[in-house]
Amino acid sequence: MRHAFGTTFDVDDVYLNTPSIGVPPQPVVEAVSTAVSAWGRAQTTAPQFDGAVATARAAFAQLVGVPPSSVALGTTVSGLLGLVAASLPPGARVLTADREFTSVTFPFVSAGHEVVEVALDELPERTGAADVVAVSVVASVDGGIVDLEALRAEVGPDTLVVLDATQSLGWLPADLGWADVVVAGGYKWLLAPRGAAWMALSDRLAERVTPVQSGWYAGGWDAIYGLPLRLHPDARRFDLSPVWLAQVGAAVSLPWLASLDAEEVRDHAVGLANRVRRGLDLPAGESAIVAVRHHGAADRLAAAGVRCAVRGGAARLGFHLHNTDADADTVLEALS
Incomplete structure (x- = not known):
C-alpha cells in the first residue's frame, strides 16, 4: 500500500x-465496489447514477478550463471524434503528428478526409493550409509534447483545433480551453474505470455538429419514448448513454485530481x-x-x-x- x-x-x-x-x-476502488455490490443485491436504479455523471462532467470541465455545459459524454475517444469528423465538409485537410494515436486519426480517415502527418515539432508552422489540426497534447508513443503556445499563435482563425488530452490530463497543467475540441479517455492518467470519455466543444464547432448518435440520454428522462426529437440545448445533446460503473469511479477520481x-x-x-x-x-x-x-x-x-x-x-x-x-x-x- x-x-x-x-x-x-x-x-x-x-x-x-x-x-x-x-x-x-x-476511494475509487471502494466507490466502484460499493456500486457493484448494490447492483448484485438488486439495489440499483438508473436515475441514481445521474449525480455521478454530473460530478464527473463538471470535474472534467474544471481540468480543461471550460464550462460544464460545453462537455459531451462518451465512452471512447474515437467515438467522440467520429462526431467531429462527420461534421466536416467532404475532403477536409487534417494535419496531425507523425505516429499519432490512431483513435485520433482513424475517425477522420474513415470519414474520407485527407490526413497529413508531419513531425511533431513542425506541426505549428504547418497549420496554414489545414482545415483541422488534430493532435495529442502528449504523444502516446513516446511522451512528446506539442508546443501549445506555438500552435495557438500559428493557427488561422478558420482552422479547427482538436486536442486529445488522454495522455496529459491528470498530470500536465495546460491551458486547453481555447481549442475547438478537447477530448480524453478516463482510464489512464484520470484513474477512472474504462468506459468513460469526455469531449469539450467550442461554440462555433458545436453549431456544426449533428448529434447523429443521439439516444434517450441526449434528451434526458423526458425523452425516453416517442417523437418528436427533443435534445438538451447544450453539449449534452451529444451525450451517449453512460457506462454507469465507469462514471461512479470517475466521479471520485476526477474531482480529486482537480483539487490537487x-x-x-x-x-x-x-x-x-x-x-x-x-x-x-x-x-x-x-x-x-x-x-x-x-x-x-x-x-x-x-x-x-x-x-x-x-x-x-x-x-x-x-x-x-x-x-x-x-x-x-x-x-x-x-x-x-
Whole structure:
C-alpha cells in the first residue's frame, strides 16, 4: 500500500504503465465496489447514477478550463471524434503528428478526409493550409509534447483545433480551453474505470455538429419514448448513454485530481521521469513519459518486476502520483 497526495494506492510492485491503464486510488476502488455490490443485491436504479455523471462532467470541465455545459459524454475517444469528423465538409485537410494515436486519426480517415502527418515539432508552422489540426497534447508513443503556445499563435482563425488530452490530463497543467475540441479517455492518467470519455466543444464547432448518435440520454428522462426529437440545448445533446460503473469511479477520481495542486503533480511526475533520464544519460525533459531505447530494456525491466509497455520499439515508462524515487531507482538498477 502506498500513500501519496492525501490518498492510498494498493500498489506493491513498480507499476509504470499508467499510459496504458491507470491505477485508481482506493476511494475509487471502494466507490466502484460499493456500486457493484448494490447492483448484485438488486439495489440499483438508473436515475441514481445521474449525480455521478454530473460530478464527473463538471470535474472534467474544471481540468480543461471550460464550462460544464460545453462537455459531451462518451465512452471512447474515437467515438467522440467520429462526431467531429462527420461534421466536416467532404475532403477536409487534417494535419496531425507523425505516429499519432490512431483513435485520433482513424475517425477522420474513415470519414474520407485527407490526413497529413508531419513531425511533431513542425506541426505549428504547418497549420496554414489545414482545415483541422488534430493532435495529442502528449504523444502516446513516446511522451512528446506539442508546443501549445506555438500552435495557438500559428493557427488561422478558420482552422479547427482538436486536442486529445488522454495522455496529459491528470498530470500536465495546460491551458486547453481555447481549442475547438478537447477530448480524453478516463482510464489512464484520470484513474477512472474504462468506459468513460469526455469531449469539450467550442461554440462555433458545436453549431456544426449533428448529434447523429443521439439516444434517450441526449434528451434526458423526458425523452425516453416517442417523437418528436427533443435534445438538451447544450453539449449534452451529444451525450451517449453512460457506462454507469465507469462514471461512479470517475466521479471520485476526477474531482480529486482537480483539487490537487497541478504544478505539484507535474513536478512530482516529471521529476521522477527526469531522475531516470539523468541516470541513463538522456536529456532532461518536460514529460512524465520516458521512452527507453536501450538494447533489451523491456526484458530487463520485466525481469526486475517493472511493469511498463513497449511502444514504437522502446520501453515506455509513465510516472504518476503513486510512483516514488525507489521506482525510478529500480529502473536504473535494472538498466545499469
